[in-house]
Amino acid sequence: MDWPSAIKGFKTYLKLERSLADNSVEAYSRDIGKLQQYASSEKADKQPDKMDLDDLRGFITWLSELGMIPSTQSRVLSGVKAFYRYMLLDDIIPADPSELLEMPKIRRKLPDTLSIVDINKIIAAIDLSKPEGGRNKAMLEVLYGCGLRVSELTELRLSNLSLDNGDEFIKVTGKGNKERLVPIGSEAIKALKIWTEMIRVHSPIQRGEEDFVFLNRRGKRLTRVYVFMLIKELAALAGLKKIVSPHTFRHSFATHLVEGGADLRAVQEMLGHESITTTEIYTHLDKEFLKSTIIEFHPRS
Template identity: 75%
Template sequence: MDWRSAIKGFQAYLKLEKSLSDNSIQAYSRDIEKLYQYSDSQPVKLKPELITLTNLRGFINWINELGMIPSSQARILSGIKAFYKYLLMEDVIKADPSELLESPKIRRKLPDTLSYEEINKIIAALDLSKPEGMRNKAILETLYGSGLRVSELTELKLSNLYLDIEFIKVTGKGNKERLVPIGSEAIKALKLWIENVRVHNPIKKGEEDYVFLNRRGTRLSRQIIFLTIKDLAEIVGLKKKISPHTFRHSFATHLVEGGADLRAVQEMLGHESITTTEIYTHLDREYLKSTINQFHPRS
């Protein structure tokens, strides 16, 4: 099997059988493209089914020499393992060469978070006299009030808002749906945007059910939300590097700091594994440690 056919089949498998988003499929495809580039650069060019464990170890050294950081290497290897699992399932190979491949050791980086005061400062910097100011306030309040991923926010639909019972239905990774509680400030901001501003927007056909729209009446892109948050951080003079995900991290961190049950936080964030959510207990310990260092007379 040639590389192009293998990659095309892998993409179809990820879309149809794994129900992954287009962004995830593109990320996996880029990982396999890198392995293809490596194979193509070798004296003897190898087809996907002829790659061995030794070849894969050579590939790891290659991407390491390119200056790729361990976390990026680990993500690429995850894509390659998924690719060979697919080839094994399709009987293209009889044994998985990536089975004994070890990922590089990576330090688990604690995500940046915002304090409650910093979040209020950013929201206060919005110009609410402009229609997009009302929309952006609803966006920030929803990100912080429900801990959504940015992709979940852009795909949020009016038909999935149950504001009377303080819940929203979210479509997360792998098209899995979950019900997430939403705070009163977020509900208030959403209602103001939907009932007083959005209702006057021209709306493009097919986009009628999306909550957050741009001036042309189409759903917002993730990039616009990233840029909006970056601009607000600059306006308030925030030195931290923040993104929409920072609001999600802050949502989870503040819940854990307040004593929320980790399983409940896992459910709200839509994490498959509790170990992913456990990072917030480490964050909480860091917060406690900094508190002692700051306020204890013996520190």
């Protein structure tokens, strides 16, 4: 099988069987394009169904020589592994040459987090005398209280809120259009109700935007860029020197849950992580936290 045919079939597989978003499909396709480039330049136009484990190991070396860092190499190789799983499932190849392929060793960088004091400072920096102040407070309370991605926040819909029946949760559409239910706490509920029931109802709303929770002054849903800029501005007003983004709130949500003793599987479910290994990064606890825990609870301390 030639490369164009294999890549076309792979894209169809990703869309129909894996239900991946268009951006994810294109990212996978670019990764396989790099493998095709390697096969054309280094392997005398070797076709995808003829590549073996040694070829793929050579591909890793080639990526490294191009200056690609291990984390990017690992992402590309994830696409390669998915590509050969597809070819195996479609009986294009008798065995998967990527099965024994080792991923590059990655030093995982711990995400930046905020303390509860820092989060309170940022929220306190919001000017509640303006109509958008109530909206902004609701947004940050939901970001921190539910651990949402910024795209999940901007796409949140009124029809996916359940705030009054004693079983409070929000329905979130995450990566790959996968839906999950996330519990929502009292502070976030209070801020959401003030925004939706007391402020938003008096705001202009453009046709087609009626179901989106967070709207701008023109009645259209907010953009991801706006949320990033807002949080950057509020962090500066709060006197924080570190770089703060919407994802910092998500990292803080997960870290505070794990530090408080939450079950890792439950945190995985709330974050919408496909793999538990992604969630395990939040098991980091700083030295001062560990030290204070030992001093407080160990009988010899």
